[in-house]
Amino acid sequence: MERIIVKHNNETRALSGKEVCQDILGSLEKHTDLRDHSLNLIASENRVSPVASAVLSSDIGNRYTVGPYERWFPGLNNYTEIENHAINLLKETVFGADFVNVEPVSGMVANMTAYHATINRGDSVMVTSEEHGGHYSHRAGNLGVGKKASTLLDMYGVSKVVHLPFDTERYNLDIDGCEKVIKEEKPNVIIIGTSEMLFPAPIKELREIAGPDVQIIYDASHVFGLIVGNNFQQPLVEGANILTTSTNKTLRAACHGLVAWTNEAEAKYGYRDLVGEAMVPLFTSNHHGHHVVSLAVTMAEMKVFGKEYAEHVVSNAKALGCALNNQGLKIVAANYGYTQSHEILIDTQTADSTIGMRILEQANIMVSKCPIPNAKSDRETGLRLGTNEMTRMGMEENDMTQIAKLIADTLFGRSNPAEVAKTVREFRNNFQTQKFCFDIKN
Numbered sequence: 001m002e003r004i005i006v007k008h009n010n011e012t013r014a015l016s017g018k019e020v021c022q023d024i025l026g027s028l029e030k031h032t033d034l035r036d037h038s039l040n041l042i043a044s045e046n047r048v049s050p051v052a053s054a055v056l057s058s059d060i061g062n063r064y065t066v067g068p069y070e071r072w073f074p075g076l077n078n079y080t081e082i083e084n085h086a087i088n089l090l091k092e093t094v095f096g097a098d099f100v101n102v103e104p105v106s107g108m109v110a111n112m113t114a115y116h117a118t119i120n121r122g123d124s125v126m127v128t129s130e131e132h133g134g135h136y137s138h139r140a141g142n143l144g145v146g147k148k149a150s151t152l153l154d155m156y157g158v159s160k161v162v163h164l165p166f167d168t169e170r171y172n173l174d175i176d177g178c179e180k181v182i183k184e185e186k187p188n189v190i191i192i193g194t195s196e197m198l199f200p201a202p203i204k205e206l207r208e209i210a211g212p213d214v215q216i217i218y219d220a221s222h223v224f225g226l227i228v229g230n231n232f233q234q235p236l237v238e239g240a241n242i243l244t245t246s247t248n249k250t251l252r253a254a255c256h257g258l259v260a261w262t263n264e265a266e267a268k269y270g271y272r273d274l275v276g277e278a279m280v281p282l283f284t285s286n287h288h289g290h291h292v293v294s295l296a297v298t299m300a301e302m303k304v305f306g307k308e309y310a311e312h313v314v315s316n317a318k319a320l321g322c323a324l325n326n327q328g329l330k331i332v333a334a335n336y337g338y339t340q341s342h343e344i345l346i347d348t349q350t351a352d353s354t355i356g357m358r359i360l361e362q363a364n365i366m367v368s369k370c371p372i373p374n375a376k377s378d379r380e381t382g383l384r385l386g387t388n389e390m391t392r393m394g395m396e397e398n399d400m401t402q403i404a405k406l407i408a409d410t411l412f413g414r415s416n417p418a419e420v421a422k423t424v425r426e427f428r429n430n431f432q433t434q435k436f437c438f439d440i441k442n
Protein backbone atom coordinates (compact mmCIF):
# COMPACT_ATOMS: atom_id res chain seq x y z
CA MET A 1 0.00 0.00 0.00
CA GLU A 2 1.30 3.43 -0.96
CA ARG A 3 2.38 5.47 2.06
CA ILE A 4 2.17 9.23 2.59
CA ILE A 5 5.14 10.98 4.17
CA VAL A 6 3.96 13.31 6.94
CA LYS A 7 6.27 15.77 8.71
CA HIS A 8 5.24 17.54 11.91
CA ASN A 9 7.20 18.86 14.92
CA ASN A 10 10.49 17.48 13.55
CA GLU A 11 8.93 13.99 13.30
CA THR A 12 8.62 12.15 9.99
CA ARG A 13 6.08 9.34 9.59
CA ALA A 14 4.91 7.17 6.70
CA LEU A 15 1.13 6.78 6.89
CA SER A 16 -1.59 5.24 4.80
CA GLY A 17 -4.41 7.45 3.55
CA LYS A 18 -6.73 6.13 6.25
CA GLU A 19 -4.10 6.79 8.92
CA VAL A 20 -3.74 10.37 7.70
CA CYS A 21 -7.52 10.82 8.10
CA GLN A 22 -7.32 9.35 11.61
CA ASP A 23 -4.42 11.70 12.38
CA ILE A 24 -6.47 14.68 11.20
CA LEU A 25 -9.45 13.65 13.33
CA GLY A 26 -7.18 13.17 16.32
CA SER A 27 -5.73 16.67 15.92
CA LEU A 28 -9.23 18.09 15.55
CA GLU A 29 -10.33 16.33 18.74
CA LYS A 30 -7.37 17.81 20.62
CA HIS A 31 -8.18 21.27 19.25
CA THR A 32 -11.82 21.00 20.32
CA ASP A 33 -10.85 19.84 23.81
CA LEU A 34 -8.40 22.73 24.16
CA ARG A 35 -10.97 25.33 23.09
CA ASP A 36 -13.69 23.78 25.25
CA HIS A 37 -11.44 24.18 28.29
CA SER A 38 -9.77 27.53 27.52
CA LEU A 39 -10.80 31.07 28.28
CA ASN A 40 -11.22 32.39 24.77
CA LEU A 41 -11.05 36.17 25.00
CA ILE A 42 -10.10 36.75 21.37
CA ALA A 43 -12.42 39.60 20.41
CA SER A 44 -12.70 38.54 16.76
CA GLU A 45 -13.90 34.99 17.55
CA ASN A 46 -17.09 33.43 18.85
CA ARG A 47 -19.05 30.19 19.17
CA VAL A 48 -21.53 29.25 16.46
CA SER A 49 -24.73 27.90 18.02
CA PRO A 50 -25.54 24.18 17.78
CA VAL A 51 -28.26 24.77 15.16
CA ALA A 52 -26.20 27.27 13.16
CA SER A 53 -23.28 24.82 13.27
CA ALA A 54 -25.35 21.80 12.23
CA VAL A 55 -26.54 23.42 9.00
CA LEU A 56 -22.96 24.04 7.85
CA SER A 57 -22.71 20.39 6.81
CA SER A 58 -25.90 20.54 4.71
CA ASP A 59 -26.09 19.75 1.01
CA ILE A 60 -26.20 23.46 0.17
CA GLY A 61 -22.49 23.64 0.87
CA ASN A 62 -21.88 21.60 -2.29
CA ARG A 63 -24.11 23.74 -4.55
CA TYR A 64 -23.34 26.82 -6.62
CA THR A 65 -25.51 29.61 -5.26
CA VAL A 66 -23.94 32.12 -7.66
CA GLY A 67 -26.03 35.19 -8.48
CA PRO A 68 -26.62 37.87 -7.48
CA TYR A 69 -30.36 38.53 -7.34
CA GLU A 70 -31.12 35.53 -9.56
CA ARG A 71 -29.62 32.05 -9.60
CA TRP A 72 -27.43 30.91 -12.46
CA PHE A 73 -28.14 27.25 -11.70
CA PRO A 74 -31.45 25.41 -11.10
CA GLY A 75 -32.55 23.53 -7.99
CA LEU A 76 -32.08 26.42 -5.55
CA ASN A 77 -35.62 27.68 -4.84
CA ASN A 78 -35.46 26.41 -1.26
CA TYR A 79 -32.07 28.02 -0.75
CA THR A 80 -33.40 31.34 -2.03
CA GLU A 81 -36.19 31.15 0.56
CA ILE A 82 -33.56 30.68 3.30
CA GLU A 83 -31.46 33.57 1.99
CA ASN A 84 -34.55 35.79 1.99
CA HIS A 85 -35.11 34.90 5.66
CA ALA A 86 -31.58 36.11 6.44
CA ILE A 87 -32.05 39.35 4.50
CA ASN A 88 -35.45 40.12 6.00
CA LEU A 89 -34.23 39.48 9.55
CA LEU A 90 -31.25 41.77 8.94
CA LYS A 91 -33.56 44.51 7.67
CA GLU A 92 -35.66 44.17 10.82
CA THR A 93 -32.77 44.37 13.26
CA VAL A 94 -30.36 46.80 11.57
CA PHE A 95 -32.22 50.10 11.43
CA GLY A 96 -31.98 51.77 8.04
CA ALA A 97 -30.89 48.60 6.24
CA ASP A 98 -33.32 48.85 3.34
CA PHE A 99 -30.99 46.86 1.05
CA VAL A 100 -28.85 43.89 2.16
CA ASN A 101 -26.48 41.73 0.13
CA VAL A 102 -25.32 38.58 1.95
CA GLU A 103 -22.98 37.33 -0.77
CA PRO A 104 -19.57 38.57 0.47
CA VAL A 105 -17.72 35.51 1.79
CA SER A 106 -15.91 37.57 4.47
CA GLY A 107 -15.73 41.02 5.99
CA MET A 108 -12.70 41.73 3.81
CA VAL A 109 -14.70 40.95 0.66
CA ALA A 110 -17.54 43.09 2.01
CA ASN A 111 -15.10 46.00 2.24
CA MET A 112 -13.85 45.36 -1.28
CA THR A 113 -17.45 45.40 -2.48
CA ALA A 114 -18.18 48.70 -0.74
CA TYR A 115 -15.03 50.26 -2.18
CA HIS A 116 -16.14 49.23 -5.67
CA ALA A 117 -19.50 50.90 -5.03
CA THR A 118 -18.18 54.15 -3.58
CA ILE A 119 -14.62 54.92 -4.68
CA ASN A 120 -13.62 56.34 -8.06
CA ARG A 121 -10.09 56.64 -9.40
CA GLY A 122 -8.47 59.78 -8.07
CA ASP A 123 -10.69 60.03 -5.01
CA SER A 124 -9.41 61.17 -1.62
CA VAL A 125 -10.25 58.88 1.30
CA MET A 126 -10.07 59.37 5.07
CA VAL A 127 -9.53 56.40 7.42
CA THR A 128 -8.45 55.61 10.97
CA SER A 129 -4.76 54.68 11.14
CA GLU A 130 -3.72 51.16 12.06
CA GLU A 131 -1.96 52.58 15.12
CA HIS A 132 -5.42 53.56 16.38
CA GLY A 133 -7.09 50.29 15.45
CA GLY A 134 -7.85 50.83 11.76
CA HIS A 135 -8.13 47.56 9.86
CA TYR A 136 -5.50 46.74 7.25
CA SER A 137 -8.22 46.59 4.58
CA HIS A 138 -8.56 50.37 5.13
CA ARG A 139 -4.84 50.95 4.64
CA ALA A 140 -3.11 52.55 1.65
CA GLY A 141 0.51 52.19 0.59
CA ASN A 142 2.49 49.31 -0.86
CA LEU A 143 2.84 46.41 1.56
CA GLY A 144 6.37 45.69 0.48
CA VAL A 145 5.76 41.97 0.05
CA GLY A 146 6.46 41.92 -3.68
CA LYS A 147 6.40 44.10 -6.78
CA LYS A 148 2.67 43.57 -7.25
CA ALA A 149 1.76 43.81 -3.58
CA SER A 150 -0.77 46.54 -2.95
CA THR A 151 -3.53 47.39 -0.53
CA LEU A 152 -7.20 47.41 -1.35
CA LEU A 153 -7.40 51.19 -1.56
CA ASP A 154 -4.43 51.27 -3.95
CA MET A 155 -6.30 48.90 -6.24
CA TYR A 156 -8.97 51.56 -6.72
CA GLY A 157 -6.52 54.28 -7.67
CA VAL A 158 -7.10 56.41 -4.60
CA SER A 159 -5.12 59.63 -4.97
CA LYS A 160 -4.71 60.33 -1.28
CA VAL A 161 -5.39 58.66 2.06
CA VAL A 162 -5.58 60.87 5.14
CA HIS A 163 -5.81 59.61 8.72
CA LEU A 164 -8.69 60.77 10.88
CA PRO A 165 -7.41 62.52 14.03
CA PHE A 166 -7.76 60.33 17.10
CA ASP A 167 -8.14 61.07 20.81
CA THR A 168 -6.00 58.42 22.54
CA GLU A 169 -7.34 59.35 25.99
CA ARG A 170 -10.99 58.78 25.07
CA TYR A 171 -9.97 56.15 22.48
CA ASN A 172 -12.27 57.54 19.83
CA LEU A 173 -12.11 59.94 16.92
CA ASP A 174 -11.14 63.50 17.84
CA ILE A 175 -14.15 65.28 16.38
CA ASP A 176 -12.61 68.77 16.55
CA GLY A 177 -9.49 67.52 14.81
CA CYS A 178 -11.63 65.68 12.26
CA GLU A 179 -13.56 68.84 11.46
CA LYS A 180 -10.35 70.72 10.72
CA VAL A 181 -8.89 67.98 8.51
CA ILE A 182 -12.13 67.26 6.64
CA LYS A 183 -12.53 70.94 5.76
CA GLU A 184 -8.92 71.08 4.59
CA GLU A 185 -8.77 67.81 2.66
CA LYS A 186 -12.37 67.63 1.32
CA PRO A 187 -12.45 63.80 1.10
CA ASN A 188 -14.75 61.92 -1.25
CA VAL A 189 -15.12 58.93 1.08
CA ILE A 190 -14.71 58.44 4.83
CA ILE A 191 -14.24 54.94 6.27
CA ILE A 192 -15.22 54.46 9.92
CA GLY A 193 -14.74 51.39 12.10
CA THR A 194 -11.74 49.79 13.77
CA SER A 195 -10.53 46.52 15.21
CA GLU A 196 -10.32 48.13 18.66
CA MET A 197 -13.72 49.82 18.77
CA LEU A 198 -14.37 50.58 22.42
CA PHE A 199 -16.95 53.32 21.92
CA PRO A 200 -19.56 54.30 19.30
CA ALA A 201 -18.13 56.47 16.52
CA PRO A 202 -19.38 60.07 16.17
CA ILE A 203 -21.15 59.40 12.87
CA LYS A 204 -23.75 62.17 13.21
CA GLU A 205 -21.06 64.75 13.83
CA LEU A 206 -18.94 63.51 10.92
CA ARG A 207 -21.95 63.60 8.60
CA GLU A 208 -22.75 67.15 9.63
CA ILE A 209 -19.14 68.23 9.07
CA ALA A 210 -18.63 66.35 5.79
CA GLY A 211 -21.94 67.33 4.20
CA PRO A 212 -24.38 65.20 2.19
CA ASP A 213 -22.11 64.37 -0.76
CA VAL A 214 -19.28 62.61 1.08
CA GLN A 215 -19.89 58.87 1.17
CA ILE A 216 -19.40 57.29 4.60
CA ILE A 217 -18.59 53.58 4.92
CA TYR A 218 -19.04 52.04 8.37
CA ASP A 219 -17.12 48.80 8.92
CA ALA A 220 -19.16 47.15 11.69
CA SER A 221 -17.27 43.85 11.77
CA HIS A 222 -16.41 43.88 15.48
CA VAL A 223 -19.61 45.37 16.85
CA PHE A 224 -22.26 44.05 14.46
CA GLY A 225 -23.78 41.67 17.01
CA LEU A 226 -24.15 44.61 19.39
CA ILE A 227 -25.78 46.66 16.63
CA VAL A 228 -28.23 43.82 15.89
CA GLY A 229 -28.91 43.63 19.65
CA ASN A 230 -29.55 47.40 19.62
CA ASN A 231 -26.89 47.99 22.26
CA PHE A 232 -24.24 50.07 20.51
CA GLN A 233 -25.22 52.45 17.70
CA GLN A 234 -27.23 52.36 14.46
CA PRO A 235 -24.77 53.58 11.79
CA LEU A 236 -27.18 53.79 8.84
CA VAL A 237 -29.62 55.92 10.84
CA GLU A 238 -26.84 58.16 12.15
CA GLY A 239 -25.47 59.08 8.73
CA ALA A 240 -23.46 56.25 7.14
CA ASN A 241 -24.36 55.48 3.53
CA ILE A 242 -23.26 51.88 3.55
CA LEU A 243 -22.39 49.31 6.23
CA THR A 244 -19.98 46.41 5.82
CA THR A 245 -19.35 43.60 8.26
CA SER A 246 -18.10 40.13 8.92
CA THR A 247 -20.58 37.83 10.67
CA ASN A 248 -18.44 35.77 13.04
CA LYS A 249 -17.37 38.15 15.81
CA THR A 250 -20.05 39.56 18.11
CA LEU A 251 -22.77 38.35 15.72
CA ARG A 252 -21.61 34.73 16.31
CA ALA A 253 -22.60 33.30 12.89
CA ALA A 254 -20.24 31.29 10.68
CA CYS A 255 -17.48 33.24 8.96
CA HIS A 256 -19.08 35.29 6.19
CA GLY A 257 -19.79 38.91 5.30
CA LEU A 258 -22.54 41.25 4.16
CA VAL A 259 -23.22 44.77 2.92
CA ALA A 260 -26.24 46.93 3.82
CA TRP A 261 -27.38 50.38 2.76
CA THR A 262 -30.29 52.81 2.89
CA ASN A 263 -33.05 53.75 0.45
CA GLU A 264 -31.53 57.23 0.23
CA ALA A 265 -28.12 55.85 -0.72
CA GLU A 266 -29.68 53.56 -3.32
CA ALA A 267 -31.58 56.45 -4.90
CA LYS A 268 -28.48 58.64 -4.98
CA TYR A 269 -25.72 56.17 -5.88
CA GLY A 270 -27.35 52.99 -7.23
CA TYR A 271 -25.43 50.67 -4.90
CA ARG A 272 -27.55 47.64 -5.82
CA ASP A 273 -26.02 47.29 -9.27
CA LEU A 274 -22.55 48.33 -8.14
CA VAL A 275 -22.52 45.84 -5.27
CA GLY A 276 -23.93 43.16 -7.55
CA GLU A 277 -21.24 43.55 -10.19
CA ALA A 278 -18.57 43.68 -7.50
CA MET A 279 -19.72 40.31 -6.20
CA VAL A 280 -19.99 38.67 -9.63
CA PRO A 281 -17.79 38.56 -11.60
CA LEU A 282 -15.14 40.58 -9.73
CA PHE A 283 -14.72 39.03 -6.27
CA THR A 284 -16.65 35.75 -6.08
CA SER A 285 -18.63 33.22 -8.04
CA ASN A 286 -20.20 30.84 -5.52
CA HIS A 287 -20.81 32.66 -2.24
CA HIS A 288 -20.80 29.67 0.17
CA GLY A 289 -24.54 29.23 0.63
CA HIS A 290 -24.19 26.97 3.67
CA HIS A 291 -22.69 29.93 5.54
CA VAL A 292 -25.70 32.03 4.54
CA VAL A 293 -27.96 29.31 5.96
CA SER A 294 -25.96 29.51 9.21
CA LEU A 295 -26.39 33.29 9.10
CA ALA A 296 -30.16 32.92 8.67
CA VAL A 297 -30.36 30.63 11.72
CA THR A 298 -28.19 33.02 13.74
CA MET A 299 -30.39 35.98 12.80
CA ALA A 300 -33.47 34.06 13.93
CA GLU A 301 -31.73 33.44 17.27
CA MET A 302 -30.63 37.06 17.51
CA LYS A 303 -34.20 38.19 16.90
CA VAL A 304 -35.15 36.33 20.09
CA PHE A 305 -32.02 36.58 22.24
CA GLY A 306 -30.00 39.41 20.65
CA LYS A 307 -30.82 42.25 23.01
CA GLU A 308 -30.17 40.24 26.18
CA TYR A 309 -26.98 38.76 24.72
CA ALA A 310 -25.62 42.16 23.67
CA GLU A 311 -26.37 43.68 27.08
CA HIS A 312 -24.54 40.82 28.83
CA VAL A 313 -21.53 41.11 26.49
CA VAL A 314 -21.10 44.81 27.25
CA SER A 315 -21.72 44.53 31.00
CA ASN A 316 -19.18 41.70 31.18
CA ALA A 317 -16.63 43.77 29.28
CA LYS A 318 -17.06 46.69 31.66
CA ALA A 319 -16.73 44.33 34.64
CA LEU A 320 -13.61 42.74 33.17
CA GLY A 321 -12.02 46.14 32.56
CA CYS A 322 -12.69 47.18 36.15
CA ALA A 323 -11.40 43.89 37.57
CA LEU A 324 -8.21 44.02 35.48
CA ASN A 325 -7.65 47.59 36.59
CA ASN A 326 -8.06 46.52 40.22
CA GLN A 327 -5.43 43.84 39.63
CA GLY A 328 -2.90 46.52 38.71
CA LEU A 329 -3.00 46.31 34.92
CA LYS A 330 -3.17 49.50 32.86
CA ILE A 331 -6.47 49.55 30.97
CA VAL A 332 -7.08 51.90 28.07
CA ALA A 333 -9.83 54.52 28.62
CA ALA A 334 -10.15 53.63 32.30
CA ASN A 335 -11.37 57.15 33.04
CA TYR A 336 -14.21 56.73 30.54
CA GLY A 337 -15.66 53.45 31.78
CA TYR A 338 -13.22 51.17 29.90
CA THR A 339 -15.58 50.34 27.05
CA GLN A 340 -19.10 50.41 25.62
CA SER A 341 -18.49 47.37 23.43
CA HIS A 342 -17.21 43.81 23.87
CA GLU A 343 -13.55 44.85 23.91
CA ILE A 344 -11.03 45.74 26.59
CA LEU A 345 -7.49 46.90 25.83
CA ILE A 346 -4.56 46.26 28.17
CA ASP A 347 -1.57 48.57 27.74
CA THR A 348 1.49 46.54 28.69
CA GLN A 349 3.42 49.87 28.56
CA THR A 350 7.01 48.91 27.71
CA ALA A 351 6.53 45.13 27.60
CA ASP A 352 6.26 43.36 24.25
CA SER A 353 2.62 42.26 23.95
CA THR A 354 3.58 39.29 21.76
CA ILE A 355 5.36 37.78 24.76
CA GLY A 356 2.35 38.46 26.98
CA MET A 357 0.00 36.84 24.47
CA ARG A 358 2.14 33.68 24.30
CA ILE A 359 2.49 33.43 28.08
CA LEU A 360 -1.29 33.64 28.45
CA GLU A 361 -1.66 30.99 25.75
CA GLN A 362 0.43 28.64 27.91
CA ALA A 363 -2.15 29.29 30.63
CA ASN A 364 -5.02 28.39 28.25
CA ILE A 365 -6.09 32.03 28.14
CA MET A 366 -6.47 33.19 24.54
CA VAL A 367 -6.12 36.90 23.74
CA SER A 368 -4.70 38.80 20.77
CA LYS A 369 -2.02 41.45 20.58
CA CYS A 370 -2.75 44.86 19.07
CA PRO A 371 -1.10 48.23 18.54
CA ILE A 372 -1.65 50.92 21.14
CA PRO A 373 -0.17 54.42 20.79
CA ASN A 374 2.68 54.43 23.29
CA ALA A 375 5.36 57.08 23.58
CA LYS A 376 7.40 54.85 25.89
CA SER A 377 7.96 52.02 23.43
CA ASP A 378 8.29 51.41 19.70
CA ARG A 379 7.07 47.83 20.15
CA GLU A 380 3.50 46.57 20.00
CA THR A 381 2.26 46.91 23.59
CA GLY A 382 -1.47 46.20 23.44
CA LEU A 383 -3.46 43.12 24.44
CA ARG A 384 -7.04 43.01 23.12
CA LEU A 385 -9.67 41.04 25.03
CA GLY A 386 -13.28 40.38 24.12
CA THR A 387 -16.11 39.00 26.25
CA ASN A 388 -18.33 37.79 23.39
CA GLU A 389 -17.53 34.06 23.44
CA MET A 390 -17.35 33.60 27.18
CA THR A 391 -20.67 35.42 27.51
CA ARG A 392 -22.05 32.91 25.03
CA MET A 393 -20.94 30.15 27.37
CA GLY A 394 -22.88 31.63 30.29
CA MET A 395 -20.29 33.70 32.15
CA GLU A 396 -21.50 36.75 34.06
CA GLU A 397 -19.98 39.81 35.71
CA ASN A 398 -18.81 38.01 38.87
CA ASP A 399 -16.88 35.52 36.71
CA MET A 400 -14.87 38.41 35.22
CA THR A 401 -13.22 38.97 38.61
CA GLN A 402 -11.77 35.46 38.58
CA ILE A 403 -10.69 35.77 34.96
CA ALA A 404 -8.93 39.06 35.72
CA LYS A 405 -7.01 37.48 38.59
CA LEU A 406 -5.88 34.56 36.42
CA ILE A 407 -4.67 36.98 33.73
CA ALA A 408 -2.85 39.22 36.21
CA ASP A 409 -1.26 36.29 38.06
CA THR A 410 0.06 34.96 34.76
CA LEU A 411 1.32 38.26 33.31
CA PHE A 412 2.93 39.41 36.56
CA GLY A 413 4.56 36.01 37.09
CA ARG A 414 2.75 35.35 40.35
CA SER A 415 1.64 31.91 39.11
CA ASN A 416 3.16 29.35 36.77
CA PRO A 417 1.26 29.31 33.42
CA ALA A 418 0.98 25.51 33.53
CA GLU A 419 -0.69 25.67 36.95
CA VAL A 420 -3.01 28.44 35.75
CA ALA A 421 -3.96 26.25 32.78
CA LYS A 422 -5.17 23.56 35.21
CA THR A 423 -7.26 26.12 37.07
CA VAL A 424 -8.68 27.40 33.79
CA ARG A 425 -9.66 23.88 32.74
CA GLU A 426 -11.48 23.30 36.02
CA PHE A 427 -13.17 26.71 35.76
CA ARG A 428 -14.33 26.06 32.20
CA ASN A 429 -15.89 22.73 33.20
CA ASN A 430 -18.69 24.85 34.68
CA PHE A 431 -19.38 26.53 31.33
CA GLN A 432 -19.98 23.94 28.65
CA THR A 433 -23.47 24.82 27.44
CA GLN A 434 -24.14 27.69 25.06
CA LYS A 435 -26.67 30.34 26.02
CA PHE A 436 -28.72 32.80 23.97
CA CYS A 437 -29.62 30.25 21.30
CA PHE A 438 -32.18 27.58 20.48
CA ASP A 439 -31.94 24.13 22.04
CA ILE A 440 -31.27 21.80 19.13
CA LYS A 441 -32.82 18.88 21.05
CA ASN A 442 -36.26 20.51 21.39
